[in-house]
Amino acid sequence: MFFHTMKYTLLNLLRDKGQVFWCVAFPLLLGTMFHFAFGGLGSGESFSAIPVAVVMQEESSELRSMFDSLSKPGEDQFLEVTYASAADARELLKAKEVYGIITADLPTVSDYRNAASIEDVSTYPLSLALSAEMTSDPLYQSILSVLVDRFNIEYSAIAQAAMKDPAKLPALLHTVSEEVSYIRHESLGAGSVDESLTYFFNLIAMTCLYAAMIGNTLAISNQANLSDLGARRNVSPVPRLLATLGDLTGALIFEFSSLLITIVYLTLVLKVDFGNHLGGVTLTCLCGCLAGLSLGFLVGCIGQFSKETKFGFLMAAIMICCFLSGLMIGNMRALVEDFCPLLNRINPAALISDALYSLVVYPSYTRFFTNIAGLLLLSALFCLGGLALVRRKKYASL
Known part of the structure; x- marks a missing residue:
């Protein structure tokens, strides 16, 4: 039953x-x-290259090579660089076509030779200008700020070592160029969440x-x-x-x-x-x-x-x-x-x-x-x- x-x-x-x-x-x-x-x-948001205007106060093949490398088309493209004068860069920022203006003023070799001390030479060659009106995506502006700050810090350390103790320069260059990760990735489970x-x-x-x-x-x-x-x-x-x-x-x-x-x-x-x-x-x-x-x-x-x-x-x-x-x-x-x-x-x-x-x-x-x-x-x-x-x-x- x-x-x-x-x-x-x-x-x-x-x-x-x-x-x-x-x-x-x-x-x-x-x-x-x-x-x-x-x-x-x-699925996550795909990262797109950050539009930025670069103003070169003095022509520098080293800085231009760096920016060209960062803006090289491909999956790893980081920046979308537009080289412009100071006035044109301000117009681009005002029109919200770029997220910021990076002004590059790299000291020449003669500047270092003629300098009596490291204080006489600018050790922060990059400066960043942002627009307070562009609040729609502050993430890109923060990334640009970190990029500029990191470049200036590393450049300053190298410049000071070159003038004070050139013998330590190779070891410093190796340390700066080496990427150290303090995060270890471990999977918590077999599937994705x-x-x-x-x-x-x-x-x-x-x-x-x-x-x-x-x-x-x-x-x-x-x-x-x-x-x-x-x-x-x-x-x-x-x-x-x-x-x-x-x-x-x-x-x-x-x-x-x-x-x-x-x-x-x-x-x-x-x-x-x-x-x-x-x-x-x-x-x-x-x-x-x-x-x-x-x-x-x-x-x-x-x-x-x-x-x-x-x-x-x-x-x-x-x-x-x-x-x-x-x-x-x-x-x-x-x-x-x-x-x-x-x-x-x-x-x-x-x-x-x-x-x-x-x-x-x-x-x-x-x-x-x-x-x-x-x-x-x-x-x-x-x-x-x-x-x-x-x-x-x-x-x-x-």
């Missing part, structure tokens, strides 16, 4: 166009919208929680005072617990299969990268569906409210859970973690999205299994509560 009930529950769900739409079609449509709306969030992934994680969480609608329907269909089907079931000789478990199992198979269709579509069609842990993603989906189904079953067993009232309450609860987990605002789950971490521990949507996130980001499975354990605990509490309420109900007449 268990398998008989499970079979016909599954068939009824497959024939229900409303359930098929909300559990299969709607996640696919929403996922497609997310792909076009947020698909480029994590970008901001758009959080929306797809929460889309899966929302789809899992939509199983609550099915659980609510099943609970109502087992209550004689709320549905005609419930009245017939309560007078049948089939044990109530066995029939209820068959219903829940059939619903779980339907919802889990629907979610697998969504995962396949997101992975193969929309090219969403969930990492190399398909087993973990599948387990998360199964536990998420169980949590959503048991939540709806519990709500459906509470009180004598109408089916529409319970549906409205469930939909509001699902949307609140998804909002707090980041479906509408990507970093909402992190904000909740800062101010009220307990909400993330009892919010099934947050547990589902965080489980998927931990699979992609963290090399260990500690956080992942912590979230899975939280989902299973919530599912057990919801199921036991719903079954207890169903078994305690008795009817004076049917």
Whole structure:
């Protein structure tokens, strides 16, 4: 009888166009919208050459060679240099065609020979002029400022060493030309993470929680005072617990299969990268569906409210859970973690999205299994509560 009930529950769900739409079609449509709306969030902005005007006070082949090298066309082009007079450079800056003006005044060899001390020679040959009106992209202006400051500092050190202690000049030139990196790059996980992934994680969480609608329907269909089907079931000789478990199992198979269709579509069609842990993603989906189904079953067993009232309450609860987990605002789950971490521990949507996130980001499975354990605990509490309420109900007449 268990398998008989499970079979016909599954068939009824497959024939229900409303359930098929909300559990299969709607996640696919929403996922497609997310792909076009947020698909480029994590791709990063490509760096383009910085337009800059260069004013050469005195012709210097060394400085011109440096600027030509920085503005050489190609993937590594850093600057887009325009050589101009001081007046023309100011016009370019005023017209916002360049981000700044670099004025070059490099001392000649004779200047150093005639100088009595290093103070008599300018050791900062580059100066930068910026426009206060160009506030749309301060990043490029900051990069130009760093470039000029670094050149002046290194040039000053070399000039002082050449005049005071020429013997140290080769070692200094080697030190200046050597790039030292103090950052070591290490991968935290096997997959890549970008901001758009959080929306797809929460889309899966929302789809899992939509199983609550099915659980609510099943609970109502087992209550004689709320549905005609419930009245017939309560007078049948089939044990109530066995029939209820068959219903829940059939619903779980339907919802889990629907979610697998969504995962396949997101992975193969929309090219969403969930990492190399398909087993973990599948387990998360199964536990998420169980949590959503048991939540709806519990709500459906509470009180004598109408089916529409319970549906409205469930939909509001699902949307609140998804909002707090980041479906509408990507970093909402992190904000909740800062101010009220307990909400993330009892919010099934947050547990589902965080489980998927931990699979992609963290090399260990500690956080992942912590979230899975939280989902299973919530599912057990919801199921036991719903079954207890169903078994305690008795009817004076049917």
